Amino acid sequence: MISLTLTGELEERLKAAADETDTTAPEIVARAVEHYLDLREVRLNSARAAAAEADKGYFVSQAKMHAWVDSWGTADELPPPEADINCFSTH
Known part of the structure; x- marks a missing residue:
């Protein structure tokens, strides 16, 4: 109680x-x-x-996120971006 x-x-x-x-x-x-x-x-x-x-160290870059969000509601809407940054990569 x-x-x-x-x-x-x-x-x-x-x-x-x-x-x-x-x-x-x-x-x-x-x-x-x-x-x-x-x-x-x-x-x-x-x-x-x-x-x-x-x-896990995988992220989507700001540029890809902006491009995706900017495409919302347009005739050429992009699919969600895939990770293009690996924080653990030695490159």
Whole structure:
């Protein structure tokens, strides 16, 4: 069991939402916390995946990214660019 204190305005908004949706304030809070934690988990997993990908050392150059983005919405839209920079290359 967790207890929390809400400011007057937030408490009123929560009560109004509960009344409008025929649910209880604790149910709304529980759903909101679950939603927040789900989003947080997605963001963390995305960040971890991006870091693991970056650790491989392959990147798309700024020039290729700009060319791709500049082509969006045109008749000659380019496919997403492939990595053209290898940070671990000895060349």
